[in-house]
Amino acid sequence: QVQLVQSGAEVKRPGASIKVSCKTSGYTFTDYHIHWVRQARGQGPEWMAIMKADGHTIVYAQKFQGRLSLTRDTSSTTYYMELSSLRFEDTALYYCVREGVSVYHFDYWGPGTLVTVSS
Amino acid sequence: QSALTQPASVSESLGQSITISCTGTSSDVGGYNFVSWYQQHPGKAPKLMIYEVSYRPSDISTRFSGSKSGNTASLTISGLQAEDEADYYCNSFTGTGTYVFGSGTRVSVL
Numbered sequence: 001q002v003q004l005v006q007s008g009a010e011v012k013r014p015g016a017s018i019k020v021s022c023k024t025s026g027y028t029f030t031d032y033h034i035h036w037v038r039q040a041r042g043q044g045p046e047w048m049a050i051m052k053a054d055g056h057t058i059v060y061a062q063k064f065q066g067r068l069s070l071t072r073d074t075s076s077t078t079y080y081m082e083l084s085s086l087r088f089e090d091t092a093l094y095y096c097v098r099e100g101v102s103v104y105h106f107d108y109w110g111p112g113t114l115v116t117v118s119s
Numbered sequence: 120q121s122a123l124t125q126p127a128s129v130s131e132s133l134g135q136s137i138t139i140s141c142t143g144t145s146s147d148v149g150g151y152n153f154v155s156w157y158q159q160h161p162g163k164a165p166k167l168m169i170y171e172v173s174y175r176p177s178d179i180s181t182r183f184s185g186s187k188s189g190n191t192a193s194l195t196i197s198g199l200q201a202e203d204e205a206d207y208y209c210n211s212f213t214g215t216g217t218y219v220f221g222s223g224t225r226v227s228v229l
Binding site: 037046047050059062104105111112 | 120122151153155157164165166167170171176206208210212215216217218219220221222223
């Protein structure tokens with residue numbers, strides 16, 4: 001069965017960086033894109049970025065350009081999302097989300113990783 | 120990219136029908152048939168309910184349907200049930216290769 005297992009909750013100081021992992025299994029790694037979506041408490045989801053199945057094509061939301069980086073380790077089928085220069089307003093639940101190639105929707109969501117930015 | 124516009128809340132009685140709108144622009148909702156809808160219960164991850172405007176995943180009830188006209192997509196829930204009480208979000212692919220979510224609609228079943 002499809003599984004997206006994310007790393008645990010973290011607390012960071014303003015200005016620090018966070019790297020969240022998403023270990024995938026149960027499907028053909030190279031057939032699917034992975035997105036990152038975040039959701040602050042009481043707010044709607046916010047799309048952040050996509051790493052396409054080829055591992056090279058990455059599109060970031062303009063809002064995060066310059067401080068968001070997506071990478072992956074094919075050998076372990078794990079994706080990583082690194083957000084730098086953290087601000088209080090980056091406090092949110094961060095999801096990795098699967099999209100089938102050329103289907104333009106999100107079919108499996110990870111459980112989310114809570115990132116808290118606090119001084 | 121601004122969030123797509125949805126009504127903040129919709130309430131209706133058990134067994135009745137509701138329609139939730141999702142308004143964007145010609146650069147997102149109006150430009151592509153890549154609108155999807157997600158249901159979210161408290162403390163849970165969003166769940167795909169409708170994709171490509173009107174298609175339902177195999178595990179989703181036929182009570183859920185989607186449509187689009189111009190820059191506005193809609194989700195209709197017929198025969199409202201207690202378990203339909205949740206937040207609903209639309210999402211669209213955009214002309215810049217990005218995606219955008221709607222502002223969200225809280226559905227209350229009276």
